[in-house]
Amino acid sequence: MAKQNVLVFPSATYPAMQIIDCLKNNPRFHVIAGGSYSNHAEYVCDDIIDDIPYIIAPDFWYSFEKLIEDRDIKYVIPTDETAAMLLKEKESELSAVVVCSPYETTKLCRYKSLTYEALKGERYVPFVYEINHIGDINEFPIFIKPDSSQGSKGAALIKSKEQLAEIENLNDYVLCEYLPGEEYTVDCFTDKSGKLLFCNPRVRTRLMNGITARGHNIDLTSEFEDVVISINSKIRFRGYWYLQLKRDKDGRLKLLEICTRFAGSFAISKGKGVNLPLLALCDFSGLDTEIVQNEYVVECDKTYIDRYKLNFEYNHVYIDYDDTVTSKEGKAVNPYVIAYLYECKYKGNKISLITRHKDTFNEELKDSFKRLSISESLFDEIIELHWNENKKDIIKESDGSIFIDNSFKERKEIQEALGIPVFDISNMDCLFDWRF
Template identity: 50%
Template structure:
């Protein structure tokens, strides 16, 4: 396995990059950051002691860690990290999965990006000089910022003067229309292999919380191909666009890192992080994009680490492993049980199914595709039997049952932690 460091790993794109690579049989992802973040809830292979990019001996400290962990590739997840890594690329033993240093610098500064693409119809009109005949509103944004941080709409001369005095601002025409991202992939030969334009339908914390495929890709393809022909990209990169008052697409920014919603491409069967690392590893890569439209929507996800080690799982059958009156398998519970089996935990099934149903437990499990071999032991009870009487606490255990009354009896008698079906996510170890 060839080690790939994701820096910083706990960022939203960092987590998605990790999941895109975790099942690879060639590359092993390592999440890394300069401080404690969400990485420790995602994988056991994480680092939180990386130097900060502003430290004087950043490259030397980072390279020591890269050598200790035998890291071959490092993926930056932030614009500043990308630029600093590329500036220090010759001091690092790992290959930085990013476009060349000159491109990273061009993309970091909007003024340089606009100058490089000057003359292209999609470059927004820039304010060249202050006068009394300015057509408001305008828009001011930091030259080296990202997303909407520090950006503001300019309605009058007073606001414009204030923005100019703030310094480090790019002032251009105001773009009131829809906003879009184009995910792109350019291989080691400079060929643009993948173009995925998507509408940023709902934005939270600077990330597309909802992204939707566009109906007409042609104008987006033209822009991506033009940018790729004028700048030296490699691997994944993306374009941010917004419509002007006439509905014409105008450039907001270019970035050489992975965007927050690059995984929209996963819906097409395209794994961009794996493509990028494979390309930088010298492999010849190809892209096959499924032909349909995709909508991606995000929400927060909670992950848990419970300070309780256990070796045995007692679990109910009806309305716990199964759902909808026994006609379906609960996919989350069954996934958790398979994880327990992978970890070598004993799984004991406790059920009154056969006395409750007209068919046998064996027949119904077979009908749902549930293997009896998943369980270390299957205990079938009568109505008079108490589950707690068939359990013991000779080793640390947990009990999962949809019935509060059943859980209370077990907790009170045996002091075994009890969990409802909706609590299984608390037990699932996302690091495995």
């Protein structure tokens, strides 16, 4: 069965990286990362389009539909609120399915005033002050947030009438009761029939650039479940969505916002065995979906990951064995080096192993392979040296070759003698191709 093309757009967001990671090795779907400029997606996805006009540009819709037709794109997964709302609004004019809740829902969730109005009267909706009666507000602090922003951008704690009077364009804000308690995010999934299949509450313990940098899931108590079930019954969702809750001064859960795009840390649910982007695609493909999740606590911590492009090509890898392919004083395999070598194998790069293992450990190399479950067929050639032989004299193919060794002395000799790039295991991550 031919793979169906899926466009992740815009691709410059953190959720886009997570979506690509969830889908890129799936046998049913082929991922295309789409954006308006060169971004990190090109380091993790092997099919990139980076010249799509910005969604507010006059020529966006013509260019976007032409792209969908030219690339035979069947599904589009929006990765921010604006893209979700505008793409769903124009979906009938596109020849691709937008994998998101209906337009009415995306619009309702894009504006907090509409969200609160749709759920008015429910116990979990915070008290909202009327803009026309702000003079009647006597209890501070209160919390204000832009009606149409996402996350905490533009939000502020207002501690007095004087501070409130300084806010410009107050009609663009929603004024709510202050919620001092703990904050939660709940990842949810609703299938094509409106049935809520999944909800996973989580807390964040560290933030980085507005995204949960460390967080973990918590028990799905009836308190959380009741709120999610109520919201799902009143608003028409499809596929993935999430909500944010916070406790009021009395410890009761109150709603902050609902979003119909993927959250920055939905990977915590992936850690429980639930691939939400894949589930959404299956649901929008018309398939019946069900969820099986592992019952344990997942803690996820983020940091910046460096990925590289080197401006040279090579087709032959010479690599040392002890403390390079192996680690822990020869008691284990270095999993990152082995992964890289399999990547080289797939690309057709020749792999030559150069080693003095027998002289070092008084052990036959084949016995070391057997002990560590290494296949000899991984290597195109195996060159065993004695202590009086130099590796620089063995390497015959210097053009298009690189050398990897944990020994600085060996690397220095080979670079000076042959002029080829040399790598320690500490910097060979520069060689990885993360698009696999």
